[in-house]
Amino acid sequence: MTQTRFADSGPSLEYAPRTTLSDFGTVADPAAGGYLLGQINYTTAAADPTVSGTGSPVLDLHMTADPGDAFSELWITRDPVHSGTHDGVVFAHDGEYLLCAGRVPQARTYAAATEHAYLAALNVMRDLGYRHCYRMWNFVNQINAPNAEGLETYRDFCLGRANAFEKTGFGEDVMPAATGIGSLGGGIGFYFLSGRSARPTMIENPEQMSAYHYPRRYGPKAPKFARAAHLATAGSGHVYVSGTASITGHKTRYAGDIVRQTHVSLQNIARVIGATNLWEHGIPDGHFLSNLDHVKVYVRHAEHIPVVRQICTRAFSTAAEIRYLNVDICRSDLLVEIEGIAY
Numbered sequence: 001m002t003q004t005r006f007a008d009s010g011p012s013l014e015y016a017p018r019t020t021l022s023d024f025g026t027v028a029d030p031a032a033g034g035y036l037l038g039q040i041n042y043t044t045a046a047a048d049p050t051v052s053g054t055g056s057p058v059l060d061l062h063m064t065a066d067p068g069d070a071f072s073e074l075w076i077t078r079d080p081v082h083s084g085t086h087d088g089v090v091f092a093h094d095g096e097y098l099l100c101a102g103r104v105p106q107a108r109t110y111a112a113a114t115e116h117a118y119l120a121a122l123n124v125m126r127d128l129g130y131r132h133c134y135r136m137w138n139f140v141n142q143i144n145a146p147n148a149e150g151l152e153t154y155r156d157f158c159l160g161r162a163n164a165f166e167k168t169g170f171g172e173d174v175m176p177a178a179t180g181i182g183s184l185g186g187g188i189g190f191y192f193l194s195g196r197s198a199r200p201t202m203i204e205n206p207e208q209m210s211a212y213h214y215p216r217r218y219g220p221k222a223p224k225f226a227r228a229a230h231l232a233t234a235g236s237g238h239v240y241v242s243g244t245a246s247i248t249g250h251k252t253r254y255a256g257d258i259v260r261q262t263h264v265s266l267q268n269i270a271r272v273i274g275a276t277n278l279w280e281h282g283i284p285d286g287h288f289l290s291n292l293d294h295v296k297v298y299v300r301h302a303e304h305i306p307v308v309r310q311i312c313t314r315a316f317s318t319a320a321e322i323r324y325l326n327v328d329i330c331r332s333d334l335l336v337e338i339e340g341i342a343y
């Protein structure tokens with residue numbers, strides 16, 4: 001288990017093997033002053049989000065078929081948390097940071113229910129004063145399958161998300177980093193991180209068209225996310241890197257070629273977090289792939305995982321926590337996608 005990082009830039013993240021979560025019980029580690037802002041279980045079945053008996057949001061995502069591969073993300077903060085629920089969304093906040101989580105049950109179409117669930121979460125952020133959302137995660141079962149009306153499920157989700165953003169004006173100034181990835185079941189699970197005073201800087205990649213500008217050939221409403229979000233309240237910041245794939249401009253590159261797609265995904269991340277790009281965004285900082293931690297590598301075909309692991313092992317630090325997940329990806333011609341946090 002990684003050493004808890006209490007940084008000025010957001011709650012600290014730890015990965016814990018599913019089996020050790022009982023150790024956490026109430027709070028993460030009173031000795032370290034840690035409190036559990038939220039627990040996201042990447043596990044073998046989906047479940048509605050709940051608030052645990054000790055007051056922490058818990059979301060189970062169906063992201064692995066093998067219990068031995070299950071793990072939990074523990075978002076740990078230094079201050080006591082207050083939790084609650086609103087219209088199906090669970091949340092916890094510590095005065096500076098908020099985690100909220102929700103789920104849209106399996107359905108024939110998703111746009112309306114996604115819009116409703118997102119509005120509930122956006123209202124929680126607004127009403128509690130945590131307007132600066134910097135990272136969103138979305139796990140979409142059967143992401144490439146057509147919905148009951150023939151629209152690809154991912155595009156259906158993007159339509160609902162965009163409608164929620166447009167109705168609230170959310171994202172007009174700063175779009176959060178995000179992941180929109182497949183899952184093995186459970187409709188659409190999602191969770192968000194927001195700050196009260198910390199103002200994230202939205203980062204784009206000059207090698208890629210901003211997703212929110214994608215042409216209509218990719219769906220009725222474009223995906224709404226930034227390539228990364230830099231968060232700093234004091235001192236150095238963290239860069240939350242969105243799910244990144246083999247896309248330059250707006251086009252998929254190297255369809256069918258897992259090795260090249262993996263390298264393009266890594267090149268895109270290196271470009272986004274590198275000093276040249278961060279300075280272009282007014283951030284006097286720079287990172288390398290070796291600074292990335294809490295990496296998730298999503299791979300469409302299980303048989304590709306060994307070669308992807310080989311490439312990623314060489315690219316990232318030996319100290320990096322890396323999880324490989326065999327799930328579908330938002331475009332049917334994408335074979336791999338990678339996200340992480342640059343510290």
Ligand SMILES: C=C(O[C@@H]1C=C(C(=O)O)C=C[C@H]1O)C(=O)O
Pocket residue numbers: 138178179180181211223224225242243244245247330337
């Ligand atoms: C891979 C891409 O998009 C994916 C989908 C996202 C979403 O819809 O929130 C965010 C990042 C990726 O997980 C891309 O368009 O480059």
